[in-house]
Amino acid sequence: VYDPTCGSGGMLLSAAEELRRQGKEHRTLRLFGQERNLTTSAIARMNLFLHGIEDFNVVRGDTLANPAFTDGDQLRRFDVVLANPPYSIKAWDRDAWSADLWGRNKYGTPPQGRADFAFWQHILASMDPATGRCAILFPHGVLFRDEELEMRRRIVAADLIEAVIGLGPNLFYNSPMEACIVVCRSAKPASRVGKVLFIDAVNEVTRERAQSFLTSDHIDRIASAFRSFEAEDGFAAVTPVDAIADLDNNLSIPLHVDSMGARPKHDLDAALDEWRQSASELRSAAHALFARLDEEATL
Numbered sequence: 001v002y003d004p005t006c007g008s009g010g011m012l013l014s015a016a017e018e019l020r021r022q023g024k025e026h027r028t029l030r031l032f033g034q035e036r037n038l039t040t041s042a043i044a045r046m047n048l049f050l051h052g053i054e055d056f057n058v059v060r061g062d063t064l065a066n067p068a069f070t071d072g073d074q075l076r077r078f079d080v081v082l083a084n085p086p087y088s089i090k091a092w093d094r095d096a097w098s099a100d101l102w103g104r105n106k107y108g109t110p111p112q113g114r115a116d117f118a119f120w121q122h123i124l125a126s127m128d129p130a131t132g133r134c135a136i137l138f139p140h141g142v143l144f145r146d147e148e149l150e151m152r153r154r155i156v157a158a159d160l161i162e163a164v165i166g167l168g169p170n171l172f173y174n175s176p177m178e179a180c181i182v183v184c185r186s187a188k189p190a191s192r193v194g195k196v197l198f199i200d201a202v203n204e205v206t207r208e209r210a211q212s213f214l215t216s217d218h219i220d221r222i223a224s225a226f227r228s229f230e231a232e233d234g235f236a237a238v239t240p241v242d243a244i245a246d247l248d249n250n251l252s253i254p255l256h257v258d259s260m261g262a263r264p265k266h267d268l269d270a271a272l273d274e275w276r277q278s279a280s281e282l283r284s285a286a287h288a289l290f291a292r293l294d295e296e297a298t299l
Contacts (some may be wrong), residue, residue, distance in 0.1 A: 014033045032069055077127060116139070
C-alpha cells in the first residue's frame with residue numbers, strides 16, 4: 001500500500017487498522033509513503049511505529065519532483081494507492097513535468113495553477129498493471145474543469161476510472177468544501193469494463209457540535225453501493241464510458257445521478273413565514289434593548 005502524499009501517515013495506518021478490524025492478517029502488509037515536509041514525515045514514521053507497524057518505509061521528499069520509490073528507470077508499482085493530495089497547488093515544476101523522466105505525463109501536462117492532474121497521473125503510473133487500485137480524495141473541480149478536459153478525456157477513454165463518489169460538506173477541519181473520491185483500477189473486472197459508477201453521498205453526513213462526520217451507517221451504504229455497482233434512485237448511477245464521452249467527458253456527479261428527489265424539499269412559503277417571524281422577534285428584542293439602554297442612561 002502506497003501513499004505519495006502521506007502527511008502524518010493517517011491513511012497508511014488506517015489501511016492496517018482496517019485489516020485488524022476485519023480480523024485479517026495485517027502483519028504481511030507493506031506500507032510505503034512519501035511526504036515533502038520534514039517534520040510531518042518524521043511524525044508519520046513515529047505514528048506507524050507506535051501503533052505496532054513494523055514493515056513500512058516513509059521517505060521525505062517531493063513526490064512530483066523526485067519520486068522516492070523507483071525500480072531501475074521506472075516507478076515502483078503498487079497494488080493499492082491511497083492519497084489525499086494537496087489541492088490545486090501552484091508551486092510545482094510544470095516545465096520538468098512536460099518532459100517527465102518517469103513518463104508520468106502520459107495523459108498531458110496540467111496548468112501551472114493546478115497540479116491535481118499531475119498527482120493523479122503519478123498515482124496511475126504507480127499502480128500495478130494487473131492488480132493496481134487507487135482511491136484519491138480530490139476537489140470536485142477535477143471532474144469538470146475545462147482547462148483539464150483533454151487529460152480527463154484520455155483517462156476516461158483508457159477506462160481506468162471505476163467510481164466517482166461525492167462526499168458531503170465540512171468533513172475536513174481545514175475546509176468547508178465538498179470533496180470527492182475517485183477510484184481507479186488498472187484492470188477492471190469484466191462486469192465493470194467500459195462503465196463508471198457515480199455515487200452521490202452528499203447527504204451521507206452527520207453534524208454534531210459544529211463538526212461533520214460519516215457514521216458507520218453512512219460508510220456501509222457507500223461501500224454497499226460500490227460493491228453492488230448498480231443504479232439506485234437518487235444515490236447511484238452506472239454510466240457507460242461512451243456516454244461520458246458524449247457528455248464531453250464531464251464527470252460531475254449531478255450530471256449522472258438525479259438526486260433531487262432524494263434531497264430534502266423546502267416549502268418556500270413556510271421558509272418565508274419562518275423568516276418573517278424571526279425578523280419580528282429580532283426587531284422586538286432590539287427595541288427592548290434600546291429602551292433598556294435609554295433607562296440606564298437617565299439614571
